[in-house]
Amino acid sequence: MSALSILFLASCSTWMSQAQTEFKRVAEANVTLPCHHRLHLLEPTSLDIEWLLKDSDAEPKVVITYAGGNIYNYFTEKQKGRVSFASNYLTGDASLEISLLQPSDAGLYTCKVKNAGQYEWTHITLKVLEKPSKPKCWKEGQMSEGKEISLQCNSVSGTTPITYSWQRIDEEGKTGSLPPMAHINLSNPAQIFMKNLTWMATGLYHCIASNEAGQESCIVEVTVQRAQNFGIVAGAACGVIGGLSLVFLVVWLTIKRKEKKKYEEEEAPNEIREDAEAPKARLVKPGSSSSGSRSSHSGSSSTRSTVNSASRSQQTLSTEATPQITPTQPSQLEMNGRGNEPKKVNHTNLMKIEATPTMVPAQSRAFQTV
Structure with a gap:
């Protein structure tokens, strides 16, 4: 090889060593980091290619290498199976391809090519962008006229910075500006305040969280109740x-x-x-009539006794000491024997008692004769 060609390759190596570019890709996408060289023209059998990654760690890590005719790409567990040479590295294209990007793939990549004592290197900064996660929307406060409420929106993950914006969706599904009563919190744009609510604030409110990688959104409903x-x-x-x-x-x-x-x-x-109970007491009244008849009958017996006083004088003297038995005594005994309970008078016994002769003392008969 002439001295002119060697000088040209050295100048190219110097230029490539100073080149540094930046790539931004979204997570889960694929990326190809370019690395072109001319050292394959020197000694094809002594060609050596190496990709290094300098991330947050202190020391760079080997991503993939080609040496002695073999490829080695299992140095890091996180990138195992996702890194490879994008083209024919033996013909001057040692570009690196990374599939299904992850946030851990971000960092400073260096491509080093060595051959016959010559070398070239390329520096590339890779940024893996992660779009905001699905935000969560919620509301706080009392949904009635004259009250105050706040609407909030938050996305827990994503590449910073994340910006937030609010829109209102009308009944026809069209987006529009916020009502006059709504005010955005300048220190936290993910929050808006609405004071002195009216029924006109009723509707759907759309929050959009966005960054360089993309955007996600959520919707919160506000229903203001009239007073x-x-x-x-x-x-x-x-x-x-x-x-x-x-x-x-x-x-x-x-x-x-x-x-x-x-x-x-x-x-x-x-x-x-x-x-x-009263009729039971009246059953004794016939006894009084019987007593009256008994008295009249007794009077007639007394008259008969006066007429026959001469023949019955002896009998009268013998009975003077005998107490007079009245017809009412049996009834009183019967009433006392039954606890003062009225008893029906037996008229047959009463007639027998009346037929019994009444013994009148001699003194009484003397008065009756007079």
Whole structure:
């Protein structure tokens, strides 16, 4: 090889060593990091290629190498099976291909090519962009007229910086600006405040979280209740409660009325039975008439005794000491024997008692003769 060609290769190596580019790719995508050289023209059998990664660690890590006719690409566990040479490295293209990018793939990559005492290197900065995660939307506050609420949106992961914006979706599904009462929190654009709510604030609110890699969004619904609705609801509730109370009162009064009527029907026969005791006492009255007849009969017997006083004087003297037996004594004994319970008079026995002659003392007969 002439001295001119060697000088040319040295100048190219110097230029390539100073070249440094930057690549930005989204996570899960593929990327090809370029590395072109001319050292394959020197000694094809002594060609040596090496890719290094300098990330947050102190020491660079080997990604892939070609040496002695063999390829080695299993140095890092995180990149194992995802790195390879993109083209024919033996013809001057040692570009590196990384598939299914991950955030850990980001860093400073260096391509080193050596051959016959000559070398070339290329520096490439790779940034793996991760789009925001699906944000979460929520609301805080009381959804009624005159009150204050806040809407918030947050994405937990993604390449910084993440920006947030809000839009309102009307009833037709079209996006528009926020209502006049809405104000964005300047220190935290993911939050907006709405004061002195009116029913016009009702609707859907769309939050968009975005960065260089892409965007994600979420929707929160706001339903402002009008003030008069509370009065209507309260009135309806009072009406229902009052109606139920009235029904309960009517049922209660009906039950009480039926119980009272049943009680009166059960007490009526008892009152009649108590009044029926009087006729039992009147059953003794015929005894008084019998006593009257007994007195008249006794008077007639006395008259007959006066007429026959001469023949019965001896009998009269013998019976003066005998106490007079009245017809009413058996009835009193019977009443005392039965606990003062009235007893029906047996008229047959009464007639026998009346037929028995009454012994009148002689002194009485003397008065009767006079």
